[in-house]
Amino acid sequence: MLNDKNIYKPIRAKLTNVIDESPLIKTFVLVPEDKFSFKTGQFIELSVDGIGEAPFTPSSSPLVTEKIEVTVMKTGYVTEYMHMLKPGVYMGIRGPYGRGYPLESFFGKEVLILGGGCGLAPIRSLLYALEGIKDKLVKVILCYGSKTPADCIYKPLFDRLNSTEKFEAHRTVDKADEDWNGSVGVATTLLNKIKINIENSVAVVCGPPIMMKFGTIRLLELGYKENQIYLSMEKNMSCGLGKCGHCMMGEFFVCKDGPVFTYAELKNTPDIWK
Amino acid sequence: MKPILNELRKIRFFDDYHEKQLETIAGISAIKEFKVKEILFEQYDELSDVYVLLEGCLSLGISLAKEKRIRLGTLEEGQLFSWSAVFSPYISTAWVMATCPTKVLAIDAKKLNLEFKKDCEFGFKTMSKIAQTISHRLSDTRFQLMNQLTI
Numbered sequence: 001m002l003n004d005k006n007i008y009k010p011i012r013a014k015l016t017n018v019i020d021e022s023p024l025i026k027t028f029v030l031v032p033e034d035k036f037s038f039k040t041g042q043f044i045e046l047s048v049d050g051i052g053e054a055p056f057t058p059s060s061s062p063l064v065t066e067k068i069e070v071t072v073m074k075t076g077y078v079t080e081y082m083h084m085l086k087p088g089v090y091m092g093i094r095g096p097y098g099r100g101y102p103l104e105s106f107f108g109k110e111v112l113i114l115g116g117g118c119g120l121a122p123i124r125s126l127l128y129a130l131e132g133i134k135d136k137l138v139k140v141i142l143c144y145g146s147k148t149p150a151d152c153i154y155k156p157l158f159d160r161l162n163s164t165e166k167f168e169a170h171r172t173v174d175k176a177d178e179d180w181n182g183s184v185g186v187a188t189t190l191l192n193k194i195k196i197n198i199e200n201s202v203a204v205v206c207g208p209p210i211m212m213k214f215g216t217i218r219l220l221e222l223g224y225k226e227n228q229i230y231l232s233m234e235k236n237m238s239c240g241l242g243k244c245g246h247c248m249m250g251e252f253f254v255c256k257d258g259p260v261f262t263y264a265e266l267k268n269t270p271d272i273w274k
Numbered sequence: 275m276k277p278i279l280n281e282l283r284k285i286r287f288f289d290d291y292h293e294k295q296l297e298t299i300a301g302i303s304a305i306k307e308f309k310v311k312e313i314l315f316e317q318y319d320e321l322s323d324v325y326v327l328l329e330g331c332l333s334l335g336i337s338l339a340k341e342k343r344i345r346l347g348t349l350e351e352g353q354l355f356s357w358s359a360v361f362s363p364y365i366s367t368a369w370v371m372a373t374c375p376t377k378v379l380a381i382d383a384k385k386l387n388l389e390f391k392k393d394c395e396f397g398f399k400t401m402s403k404i405a406q407t408i409s410h411r412l413s414d415t416r417f418q419l420m421n422q423l424t425i
Contacts, residue, residue: 147421174421176345181373184333185347186417188410193350210424214417218410 007241010047010092011036016067017087021153025118026083027059027071032093037065040129041100041122041232041260045240046070047092048085052078055237057259058096059121061128068093071121071153097240098259101126101204101230107136110196114215115144116187116207120153122232123206127161134166138201141194142169145187145211149173149180170194187211188218198223206232213273216263226264233272234259278303281328281379286352287403295396302385308372314356317369321359323380324404327351330376334368343369347414357404359383 013036017029028046038044040062047053054076060069074083085091111130115123123142130140142161146152152171161169170190172183183190187207203224205215212231219229233254238246242256250269252258266272278300282288288296305328308314315321317337327349334355335345346368349355358366360383390397 172348174418183348183350184345186414186421188417189347189350189414192353208421208424210417210420214413214420218413221410 008094010045010053010094012090013068013093015085015087015089015091018085021071022151024074025071025153026074027069028082028085028091029067029069030091030093031067035065036068036093038062038068038096039100040103040125042096042098043234043237043240043255043259044068044070044093044095044097045237046072046082047094048078048081049090049092051081053092053094054078055097055234055240055255057122057125057232057234059124061132062125063128063132071118071124073118095240097237097255099257101129101260103129103133106130106202107133108138108200110138110201111140112194112196112201112203112219113140113142113144114187114191114203114205114207114211114219115142116211116215117146117151118153119207119211119232120144120146120157122234123204124154124157126204126206127157127167131164131167134164137166138197139166139168141196142167143187143190143194144169144171145174145185145190145207146171147174149177168194186214188214191218191222198228202228202230204230204232206234209235209273220263226267227262229263231261231263231266232259233261233266278305278379281305284352285326285328285379287326287354287407291399295393298389298393298396299381299386302382302389304380306378306380308376308378310372310374312372314370314372314378315366317366319366321356321364321366322383323356324354324359324383324386325356325370326354326379326381328377328379330372330378331374332370332376332378333373334370336368343371346418348373354404354407357408360387360401360404 011032011034013030013032019027043055043057045053056070059071158169161167176184203219236247237255238244240255242253247254282296332349333345334347
């Protein structure tokens with residue numbers, strides 16, 4: 001829900017907890033002072049007074065409105081500062097912005113989610129949303145890859161999903177250590193172990209650009225049609241309103257027309273994987 | 275031969291093979307079992323069998339030096355590997371090791387190549403599928419490489 005007084009003015013939110021997920025990734029738990037809700041796949045602009053703001057897709061359940069969780073990788077000026085914040089401080093939230101996942105079109109289908117790296121943050125929000133409508137789904141399969149076992153965030157999520165009816169979760173690492181007994185290889189290798197009725201399924205791809213590219217190509221090879229593949233193109237969003245043009249990708253504003261697109265919508269857009 | 279036929283019918287790779295073709299493969303195949311840490315073959319070994327993983331877990335990798343094994347991937351049940359056995363010079367490009375008790379289908383590659391000559395449709399279909407397996411392995415390796423080269 002947008003702050004209807006001024007679209008650029010953030011809602012104040014109190015940081016109540018900071019969870020260490022990996023050496024470079026933390027989850028921030030925020031309690032907004034005003035009513036706030038979002039649809040899974042939509043993003044927000046999160047700000048720190050005097051430092052700046054950056055776009056993030058919430059990693060928490062869209063069904064929970066009293067708090068919001070945002071998982072942040074330390075990659076630049078704003079995120080580096082965020083990683084130093086302690087519970088008790090106030091941050092700003094603008095949004096939510098953009099087009100999320102069209103969950104109604106998933107009804108009656110199998111949902112395959114292919115994720116990599118920090119892409120698991122928005123995927124977690126999607127998984128929470130899908131758990132809320134699981135009676136209307138055939139099954140949900142998560143295939144997730146991280147570089148190393150230490151880079152894999154939300155580790156308890158996998159066991160929880162595997163003990164949830166209609167859900168199964170698989171993970172792999174590019175580079176295993178001595179203690180790792182699971183799959184080794186990129187996320188697409190997990191597609192060899194799953195059983196899915198492609199005709200009656202949709203696929204969601206979310207992760208770094210390299211994964212988006214290779215993942216989409218493999219899904220097309222498997223027989224997915226272009227309009228069965230949903231891509232979460234989270235990149236370069238800035239104003240969130242389709243005004244600044246920072247996130248333009250071909251004819252689309254990622255912040256307004258996306259960030260969730262079907263591959264059919266984007267396939268003719270140049271440089272979509274950059 | 276019947277237990278092998280039953281196994282073949284369950285393998286996704288052979289989904290579109292008709293019964294006679296499955297019988298041909300069963301006639302030149304054996305089921306082999308491997309213990310934990312047992313090496314199926316080393317990198318640069320001359321290969322005589324094409325394998326399909328039936329049950330268990332296998333790691334695949336390359337060796338930089340003696341005793342220095344780099345694990346590049348794992349194989350999933352139903353996956354075909356050791357494809358070098360059907361192509362000259364029949365030398366493996368990787369090592370494969372069992373990481374838990376494992377059962378594989380071993381297809382005699384020389385006899386398989388002879389069957390391809392007798393039944394070209396069977397040969398073309400199988401070679402196309404093997405090429406697809408290799409293509410996916412190559413694509414995954416490129417993806418893995420790009421992951422290492424980018425943040």
